[in-house]
Amino acid sequence: MTMDKNFAPADIEQRIANTWDEAKAFDAGAGARDGADSFSIVIPPPNVTGSLHMGHALNNTLQDILVRRKRMQGHDVLWQPGTDHAGIATQMVVERDLALRQIQRRDLTREEFLNHVWSWKNESGGTITNQLKRLGASCDWSRERFTMDEGLSKAVLKVFVQLHREGLVYKDKRLVNWDPQFETAISDLEVENIEVDGHMWHFKYPLAGGETYEYVEKDEDGNVTLRETRDYISIATTRPETMLGDGAVAVHPSDERYAPILGKLCEIPVGPKEHRRLIPIIIDEYPDPDFGSGAVKITGAHDFNDYAVARRNHIPLYRLMDVKGAMRADGEPYALEAEKAKAILDAGGEPNKNDVDMINLVPDEYRGMDRFEARKKVIADIDAEGLMIEVEDKRIMQPFGDRSKVVIEPMLTDQWYVDAKTLAAPALASVKDGSTKFVPKNWEKTYFEWMENIEPWCVSRQLWWGHQIPAWYGPDDHIFVAEDEEVALDMAVQHYLSHEGPWKAWVEEKMNDFKPGEILTRDPDVLDTWFSSALWPFSTLGWPDETPELKRYYQTDVLVTGFDIIFFWVARMMMMGLHFMEDEHGEPVEPFHTIYIHALVRDEHGQKMSKSKGNVLDPLILIDEFGADAVRFTLAAMAAQGRDIKLSTQRIGGYRNFATKLWNAVRFAQLNGAGHLVDFHPEAVKEPVNQWVLTEASRAVAEINEALEGYRFNDAAAAAYKFTWNLFCDWYLELLKPTLNGEDGPAKDEARATMAYVIDTILALLHPFMPFITEELWSETEGAHGRENVLALSPWPTLAYENETAAADLNWVIELISQTRSVRSEMNIPPSAKLSAVLVGASDATKARLKGQSNVLQRVGRFEAITLAVTAPEGSIQQVVGEATLCLQLGDVIDLAAERARLAKEIDRLDGEIARIDKKLGNEKFTARAPEEVVAGEREKRAGYEVEKSQVQEALGRLPS
């Protein structure tokens, strides 16, 4: 069974995946030593609607590298996989799907719709899981979880109920970011502020009753620059459609221009003249006197800043729009389902007595009009009336829904909130005291900044797909929060029977014939998807049940994720984990001790990859083209801390070549009968070349270990690459060839055995990075000696071998051959020409080396012979190797002028080095203040250069003139 010349990833990847499957290699605890420490990672659950993108590929490659190494080290490993139900995204996908079949969600019952979602999930939800498998992710797929699973849903209910009982979850009416596309509230984090071209309109708000005042403007020195009589106040706005909801006009207390009209009323100049509302001119610190006219209209129900001003000054809040962002239409279903009361609350939170006014808030001609249409009409109407002062073009920041991409409308609604401030305190402390560490550390600052300024978290969503909020409303809208309806009903009955009032008798009457729906109505809203994601590190392990997995794998070890979800997910896992999980002493336990934040994979311009920009590189296409191993290795090699990855396919091609190189190295070993010794002990190796490669292999093992312990994936990848290609392939195998082609005997046996051993080491070291090809090559060389059948479950290399003498010997050999090659190339000597050489001035040690390695030197260096001599022969090209000089005998071919130039250049170089060191040593401050070993080192280097220089000078002198 001879191996093919080239490595064809597509042919083996599926087969290797099956091998792992059959071996149950990724099951929790697979291959663990007795009593081994646990090592666990929870996957950042991709959206069930998702398909693998480069970010996933990077994220999961890094996790897989950590996990595979730990597994090989014999730890009890769990990599917990699963997917996220992704409320909005999934509902969107399914609605779109249904639309193709002419079905609208609103035509279905909630239950019918959810059935559609579940069947969609069952058919299409596995996509990303399969794609992760193609990447080689070694998750315990038997433990796959979904945030809407029964167990995880139970966790969600428990958490919500407990937080509510503790007062950390509550219902509130306040301004919220409203997405008119999806008709739901979203959290602050789901809003993207984007700068767009906009306008700022300046309007006149006429004073009530045609009153006038003297308007005076002054410059900085107090000189009057403008004085005129006005019957209006000038207002600037970027959102004229909200004018109908104005509650006041505010000016800064220090603004003298408006002092004459403080407390007076002005008119909102929109709608039929006879019905226009009058609003007061008030003072507040908020307006900036130097911006615009210095006067701000206050629209408390449609602007976050105005909301704060309105609350402070007890200005009524007028909600103008319905759930679709259209102007409210009388008699139309404009209210939220959850919003039973038609009343707009006033500043104090009490129902407004003037409900009627509210209904008439929007004049007939605007009712039902989309907000942007209404804007046009408001502008046109005001302009027609002659009240428009000017229109400014202006770049403005506008909020957009991160999924819907429509303009977000601040809206006054009832929503559920989590008291994030309280939960954030311990989460903040854990990072501050180092219990949980960010890698790289600088992300801590981002985390602190956000956590210290955290706002209440709006967790209710007006969707159908998600965890329905476990809250029930009584007939008087009293709220009962419980894990199920039965408990809620008990609570309700108790509540009503113990409170005197109109409902007591009613409940008493119902007691005999309970029909739950008649007393209680469940809150129709669902929870923010991130609410369940926040529980992921323990809900996936079985919490709230006390499972063995929970005991063994919580706290998880490291969370590997991108910085874009530090707030969305990491922070919230910290909050929930610390609140709900505790150790045997009752102390809170963080969900993980390390948070490794990796880069974002960007396109060539450093732009985030996104479908809308059309700059997406599809990892699956890359896997098809280059193989999963090449894609993985590229991502690992580029995952330097603190810098984004700009991915190029060329680079992936380079690492595909690396895979082929490895393939051929093993092929070479196989053709040369690697692995004949049954028992291999590095300490028993006798040949210097083998001692040397084992020394170098040990160094590579140490370097890779150190890099991976520090999450320096790029350093680990580079070390593995360098050792495999530049040392093992380029030198070791080449140096071995004379022996392998020579006669059978102990030397050949040892070469074969060492070669096999080092290849095993390389395969193991590379396995976390390139699992498919290494597994395949492992099985190709199966039976070499006693070892596991599956590389994924084989021991991680622990080689620690050091032989300095052998290392020095072989480095001398390499130096000699390299120099000779360089000279050959420079002097245009054909590579095929075999040279005779004479070594002059060799020490005893060098003589011994020459003797020991002469066979190798001749073969690899292409020498006819290397002999020892006291003086250099006439007409030879000379090169300094250590203390000796190697003279290449070329006979007539030698170009004396070229050789003289070559040696002169060498002397120049050495002179340069010596001059540089002399400058240093000549500096008294250097010799006095620099550490002794540094000074000694410089002196040593200088001496070395001097010796070399004199050798080269001698060589030059020996040339015939």
Place this chain on the structure above:
RNA sequence: GGGCGUGUAGCUCAGCGGGAGAGCACUCGCUUCACACGCGAGGGGUCACUGGUUCAAUCCCAGUCAUGCCCACCA
């Protein structure tokens, strides 16, 4: 406005207080019995700029310029 980062070879990027590195690209040579997705040899960089600290700065500090991201924001 606040925070974080980046400017090193043509390109993509490592490195980091004491002799400038890799991959790709480029040049030259090679049907060397594993590999042309290869082998060997090369060329190429005032390490953005200015100042400071230090015996010594690509590396530390300050400032400038350029550039990227995150958060907040004047109606």
